[in-house]
Amino acid sequence: MNFFKRLHVVYLLRRYAIKRDLWEKVFNQLGFLEKMSSVEKAHFRELTTLFLYEKNIYGAQEFELNEEMRVIIAAQACIPIMQLGIDLLGGWTDIIVYPAAFQVSREQYDEFGVVHQEDNILSGEAWQRGPVIFSWQDIQQDMQQWQKGHNVIVHEIAHKLDMRNGVANGMPPLHVGMQSAEWASALGDAYKKINQRLERHQPIAINPYAATSPAEFFAVISEYFFCAPQILEERCSDVYQLLCTYYQQDPLQRMSK
Numbered sequence: 001m002n003f004f005k006r007l008h009v010v011y012l013l014r015r016y017a018i019k020r021d022l023w024e025k026v027f028n029q030l031g032f033l034e035k036m037s038s039v040e041k042a043h044f045r046e047l048t049t050l051f052l053y054e055k056n057i058y059g060a061q062e063f064e065l066n067e068e069m070r071v072i073i074a075a076q077a078c079i080p081i082m083q084l085g086i087d088l089l090g091g092w093t094d095i096i097v098y099p100a101a102f103q104v105s106r107e108q109y110d111e112f113g114v115v116h117q118e119d120n121i122l123s124g125e126a127w128q129r130g131p132v133i134f135s136w137q138d139i140q141q142d143m144q145q146w147q148k149g150h151n152v153i154v155h156e157i158a159h160k161l162d163m164r165n166g167v168a169n170g171m172p173p174l175h176v177g178m179q180s181a182e183w184a185s186a187l188g189d190a191y192k193k194i195n196q197r198l199e200r201h202q203p204i205a206i207n208p209y210a211a212t213s214p215a216e217f218f219a220v221i222s223e224y225f226f227c228a229p230q231i232l233e234e235r236c237s238d239v240y241q242l243l244c245t246y247y248q249q250d251p252l253q254r255m256s257k
């Protein structure tokens with residue numbers, strides 16, 4: 001970061017700092033981050049402040065968001081980028097929040113070129129170069145039951161990171177030194193395994209939605225990585241290690257402090 005940009009960031013952090021009481025109130029609701037060190041926590045608060053400055057977070061269907069709700073959303077959106085920096089979430093600004101799961105109707109073309117109307121009920125959605133959309137009810141539910149490893153905000157932010165090199169496909173731009181072949185092999189094998197188990201009607205340890213596509217697989221394992229890392233590490237330690245390298249965090253180590 002150049003000198004002037006750094007000065008601007010310092011100014012923003014002072015001018016728009018999240019009030020301490022509010023920050024503590026929000027942080028205490030994020031059980032999976034409980035053991036974060038004070039240094040990490042201070043950095044996390046700064047990142048959340050910058051996120052709130054850069055993004056517009058507003059309600060749909062006359063749903064009104066208060067400051068605490070905005071901080072809850074911003075903080076969780078910053079979890080995946082805690083060590084990667086806010087620039088990775090550049091190029092889009094809007095976060096739209098519905099009170100509950102929302103319905104989308106879209107036209108889809110099948111392999112014969114025939115158009116079908118598809119209706120889906122969603123808890124979240126990320127658009128390429130566009131907004132991210134959430135259901136507040138799902139956000140609340142995930143926070144209350146974080147041990148289950150579901151987090152709609154982490155899920156959609158993982159899609160946004162994945163989309164940085166085009167359409168979401170389960171492989172975000174990797175860091176220097178990371179091998180795309182290794183990523184493709186480890187995640188590809190794990191994705192294949194869960195699909196095979198589901199085809200044989202065998203239980204799987206993670207949300208079966210992960211079997212929908214490689215992009216959904218990456219988003220779902222990212223949720224487990226941050227909220228219930230032991231589930232992912234026990235079943236797929238190679239995938240867990242690759243996510244540690246990608247996100248530059250080790251949530252399992254953080255939780256076991």
Ligand SMILES: [Zn+2]
Pocket residue numbers: 155159215216219
């Ligand atoms: Zn998804």
